[in-house]
Amino acid sequence: MKLRFWGAADTVTGSKFLLTDGRTRLLVDCGLFQGVKAYRRRNWAPLPFPAESIDAVVLTHAHLDHSGMLPVLVREGFAGPIYCTAPTRALVRILLRDAAHVMEEDARYANRKGFSRHHPAKPLYTAEEAERVLPRLEPVALGAMRHEGKYRVTLLRSGHILGAASAHVDHDLGATLFSGDLGPRDDPLIPPPDDPPAANWVVVESTYGNKPRAAADIVETMGRVLSEAIERGGVLLIPSFAVARAQLILYGVHEAFARGLAPRVPVHLDSPMASNVTELYGQYDGWHRLSGERFDAVCAGVEFARSPEESKNLNAVDGPAVIVSASGMLAGGRVLHHLKRLAPRPETTIFLPGFQAPGTRGAHVAAGADTVKVHGRYVKIRAHVEQSEAFSAHADQAGLLDWLGRLPRSPKRVFCVHGEREAADELRRLCQERYAYKAYDPDHGEEVDL
Secondary structure, three states: EEEOOOOOOOOOOOOOOOOOOOOOEEEOOOOOOOOOOOHHHHOOOOOHHHHHHOOEOOOOOOHHHHHHHHHHHOOOOOOEEEEEEEEHHHHHHHHHHHHHHHHHHHHHHHHHHOOOOOOOOOOOHHHHHHHHOOHHHHOOOOOOOOEEEEEEEEEEOOOOOOOOOEEEEEEEOOOOOEOOOOOOOOOOOOOOOOOOOOOOOEEEEEOOOOOOOOOOOHHHHHHHHHHHHHOOOOOOEOOOOOOOHHHHHHHHHHHHOOOOOOOOOOOEEEEEHHHHHHHHHHHHHOOOOOHHHHHHHHHHHHEEEHHHHHHHHHHHHHEEEEEEEOOOOOOOOOOOHHHHHHHOOOEEEEEEEEOOOOOOHHHHHOOOEEEEEOOOEEEEEEOOOEEEEOOOOOOHHHHHHHHOOOOOOOOOOOEEOOOOHHHHHHHHHHHHHHHHHOEEEEOOOOOOOO
C-alpha cells in the first residue's frame, strides 16, 4: 500500500493525498493551491495522476484548499463517488458555485480592463463544470462506514468548520488516519474534534505546528477592535472567509454589542456565499453550539448584501460601520473593491482575523506594506491595520499535540502536512520528543511505501 502527497506538502494549501493498494486508488481531498504564485501555478498544470484512475474521493471538509480542484478532476474524467458529511455536501454546493462564478467574473473583468498577462484570460473552471461535481457528493453519517475496494472509510468529527471530519481509512494491510483540519477545543461555535482512533499511519495537519496561540477571548478582542475603530470614525473592514470565519465574526460582533464593549453601529455582510453559509447554520444546528434562538439573535443585527447592487450601495458607507466581506486573505472577491476605496483613508481600520498565507495580499497588508496591487493598480495603505489569530478555526500547536496524544497507541509513522515547512518541521520534532512517534514532513509529490 502506498501513499503519495500531491498537495499540502511543504505548503498549507492544495490538499491531495493518494492512497493505493495496487487495485483501488483513493484520493483524500482535492484542493486548490493558494498563496504565492509558484503554488498557484500548480492549479493550471495537468493533474499529476489520471483522473479516470481514481476510484473514489474522501472529502474531509468544504474549504477550497481541500475541495476546489474537484471540478477539474471531474472534467478530466473522474466518475466515482465523493464521500463527505451532509453539511460538507451543502457547503461544497455553495463554495464551488461561488468559486466558479468569481473565476468567470475575474476573467471577464481582466479582459475588460486589460490587466491580465493572458489573452484572453480564462477561468480555471466554469460554473457548468462546477455543477458536474455536485451529483457525485455522497453524504456519510459520522461513524458510518463506506467500502471502496478493500478500503473501509469512516468519518469522525474534526471541529474546524461546519461538517468537517477526519477520515479513518482501514485496510487489511493497516489503517491510515487523515486528520483533515482540526479545530480548537474551545471554539465558541463548533464542537471539538473527536478523539482519534488507533491507526498505523497518521497524516496530521500542521498549520499552527510552530505556534502556540496566546489565550484570547474573541468577544473581548472584537469589542476592543470595534471600540477603537468607532473612535476613529471610519469603517471597520474585515476580510473574512465565507465559511466559519464570517459566522464567528458575526457572533463576536453581536456579543461585543450585547455586553456593552462597543456602541452599536451598522453591520454589513457583503458576501452572497457567506450569507448562504450563515443560513446553513440554521439547518444543521446539531453541528454547532448555538441554540436556534441565539443564532437568530446573532443574525438579527446584520444587513446581508447579496446582489451586486446591494454591494455597490456600500460605497456610500463611510462609518462608523462594520463591513465583513470575502475573501479572508484579500485574494479576490468583493472585499477588493472595499479595499480600494477604504485602504487609503487613515480613519479606516482593516482587521485581519486569522492566518494570512505567504504571498497573499492579506500577508502583505499584515506585514505593513505601504501599497498592494489590486486589479492591476497599486492601492495605498493608510488605514490602521490589526491582525489577531484568536478567530482561527485551526487548533494551535498545543491543540494538535493534544489530539495526537489521544491516539490509543503509537502509530508506525506520523506525516506532518498542511503547514508551511517551518510549522510542519516543528510539529514533527515535538511528536518525536513528546510521544516518541516516528514523524516525518514529506515533500510535494513524494510517495511513501506504507
